Amino acid sequence: MKIPFNVPLNLIVKNKHISKVLQSHKFSGDGQYNRYCGEELEKITGCLKAILTPSCTAALEMSALLSDIKAGDEIIMPSYTYVTTASAFVLRGAKIVWCDIRYDTKNIDEKKIETLITEKTKAIVVVHYAGVACEMDYIKQICQKYDLILIEDAAQAIDSYYKNKPLGSFGDFATLSFHETKNVQCGEGGALLINNPDMVEKAQIIRDKGTNRIHFDQGIVDKYTWVELGSSFLMSELQAAFLLPQLIDLKRINDRRRMLCEVYNRELSDIIPQERLPFIPEHCKGNGHIFYMLTFERKQRNKLLDYLKERQITAVFHYVPLHLAPFWKGKYSDLNLEVTQEVSDTLIRLPLFYDLTEKQLDFIIENIRQFYRDM
Helix, strand or coil: CCECCCCCCCCHHHCCHHHHHHHHCCCCCCCHHHHHHHHHHHHHHCCCEEEEECCHHHHHHHHHHHCCCCCCCEEEEECCCCHHHHHHHHCCCCEEEEECECCCCCCECHHHCHHHCCCCEEEEEEECHHHCCCCHHHHHHHHHHHCCEEEEECCCCCCCEECCEECCCCCCEEEEECCCCCCCCCCCCEEEEECCHHHHHHHHHHHECCECHHHHHCCCCCCCCECCCCCECCCCHHHHHHHHHHHHCHHHHHHHHHHHHHHHHHHHCCCCCHHHCCCCCCCEECCCCCCEEECCCHHHHHHHHHHHHHCCECCECCCCCHHHCHHHCCCCCCCCCHHHHHHHHHEEECCCCCCCCHHHHHHHHHHHHHHHHHC
């Protein structure tokens, strides 16, 4: 039995919208399906305005532009994240200030943020790892105290909640991913969620290459021109049409993923200590994006990955800490982020996708059990 790590969700058999786009001859961005998806996302997340983008990376880059990040500004974020969480701000000349993560949730350690703030700090970027919320009340209080911009990298967190409030609705800006590895996907894609009312119009201008096309469409000006620094941040109508039915069906999709995670957790918890399995605080609700486990050391992690690979089960590790990336050429080599390093060395992600069958799930679980019995 061959089990991949991921199989992209595909509801195309039920998708009448692709045909409508093809018949309309309107394939570029900012059409009706971009608007439909934006409206769905506003309902799902409770954000003020949702704008579809070509990727979560593009949404992060928009958030950096909207935050007016300049050379020398400092941005606090975790090192245990994807490269574009940081590169979007490095492109604007920012200095990244790395914060360690919590061992339980793998999210930024909110208790360590305040000691990193200086007079140059401009923003805090939080990452909701595996769709589990960071401690948003605590972090928002810090941002209010020091007048900092709050940005949520919610790439993994659509339909996740903190104290019954959707993730993506806390920060000045938040970003989502619709990459093929995500719960809902359109191959490549993302969204910028805006909760700061002063930034809604500016975001639409930045999205349209920095032009005031929005004013032209509204009849305010007779021609549009370059008014802000922006870029081409539009998702195509074909992608949006592919995505829409998944957004409409999001609750059912995520309920199944949550169920698969519950089975993993129940069946593995008698052989793997609970502190080495996913933790979701009582006041949070996840979306079943990732099921992971932690081994006791890196050597054991690699042995388990090889063991599963021999049995045609594709499990994978996750992030290499960004502060140790070759890009920095040793700049942060003296920085000691103990939890980040341990998690990076020992975490394994197990196969998890909507169409994962009960038979496949049982096969994965039994092989992990056998690995630990043979130790």
